[in-house]
Amino acid sequence: MSQYIVLGVLLLFLGAAIFELRRDYPHEIYGIWYIFFLFFLLFGALYFIAEKENTEVVEALGPSFVAALSAVHHMLTDLQGELLLVAAIVYVGILPQLLTYLFSGLSGSASAPIFVRQIGLIAIWSLIKFMAGLGGILLAQWVAKLYWDKPAPLTELNKAVVFVAFAFATAATQHRYFDRPLEIGLAPGLRVGLDVPLFTEVHRLFTRHRETEVVSTTYDVAKDAAILAATATAQVAVMMARDPSKDAVEIASRVVATVAAIEAATREANESAAQKKVAEREISWRFKHVTVRVRGKTLLWHLENIQKLTNPDIQPAERELLREEYRKKYLWWWRKGESANRSEGKPVDKPQESPGAPPQKTDIGSS
Structure with missing residues (x-):
């Protein structure tokens, strides 16, 4: 056995x-x-x-x-x-x-x-x-x-x-x-990599008498739009992780400027070609010592849903379903917090439904 x-x-x-x-x-x-x-x-x-x-x-x-x-x-x-x-x-x-x-x-x-x-x-x-x-x-x-x-x-x-x-x-x-460098997977299609500043400084010291290679760069509208989309995605995820009960309009207001920049960048290129180019690549979004890598298809999915969140005509039930989808697919740390609250006997911020009852059409701001 x-x-x-x-x-x-x-x-x-x-x-x-x-x-x-x-x-x-x-x-x-x-x-x-x-x-x-x-x-x-x-x-x-x-x-x-x-x-x-x-x-x-x-x-x-x-x-x-x-x-x-x-x-x-x-x-x-x-x-x-x-x-x-x-x-x-x-x-x-x-x-x-x-x-x-x-x-x-x-x-x-x-x-x-x-x-x-x-x-x-x-x-x-x-x-x-x-x-x-x-x-x-x-x-x-x-x-x-x-x-x-x-x-x-x-x-x-x-x-x-x-x-x-x-x-x-x-x-x-x-x-x-x-x-690739040390990375941590935060969600499907989203990874965060960390650089070690000490190693960077040592390499710069060891190669101080070597000529620095000049790397030519080209402006890529699709990549620029995707980087801005990564910013918006990160802000939405942070807001929802800190307080999942916040209204979608309040969350969207934090990223409206970024979304506007995304739309301005994508309008300069052929929209279908830009989307195809973004979907087929993995975008790197770099801070000082942190690199965020996001799958192109994941970005497009987030962009579509951000547009829904910022739409004033969206139905409350659809908005609630969108929040639940984010929770299930991308906010695993929110589920951890929910499990911890249950184990400690704390109330969980989630509508209770009786068996056979229709889904509640509660607005995102009222949950």
Whole structure:
């Protein structure tokens, strides 16, 4: 029974890793599954023959292929060797650059290490490929034993799930924590990244005798409008988080100037082209040491709803539904506060409805 519990936990872990990748990196989910099933089918045929003949898998194709299959099987299942390979890639590709950066930085002559991200990706994806392939090989062995009615402990299945789950988890971790600066996900489509001022100052000191690169900038109306939209979205979210009972008109009054600037910027460009351009990108909105990243589709969704909030002809019931949608989808911290109030016996700012009763049409300002 304990092995079934372990299997259930592992499957939940696998699902969580895939859920983390599904929206932004679907091609990587496809690639990992492809490697997994490729090795599962290749070695599934070999294990099918080996278990039928009661021989080792490297002997499945006859004596002529024993040496080749032994080398291939060892290379694909040697976890220690794979870890040493990854360590060697990092050791040769990154460590010399870091030491060079530190020692040349003492004289202010350092240059930022190059290809660090690319080398890191090679090392990480080498490990991901290995774990996905090994998971497929272990699953093939377990299925072959099960087919020929031989002992197939659940622990062997769990080992296969462990490796494929960690393949997905490694990919998700790499994107969440190493693919960009330190970031915290506040809501779907909205992340906040933090810069460390100390690191910035150290880098400026280490490279003080290097010429500063001049970066040319171009005016992008769609991006400018999206940045302004991020400002409006942040202000709305803060207002609703602090006091969800505030009237929508009062909230909208705090952002009306920003909304007007958004409309002025978007009128200068083709509206449909600007929306398409915004929807397909992730907008970075930078403060001094904070970077807010917002998905374009999320911005357009907020813009549409901000326009509804500022519309004086909106029906109270529709406004209330809009507030509830914000609460459920984007204000998870409001739900936390609501749960804490319930646990402490405090009243919760939410209309009570009896079963079967029509929804209350209370204005936002009266809740």
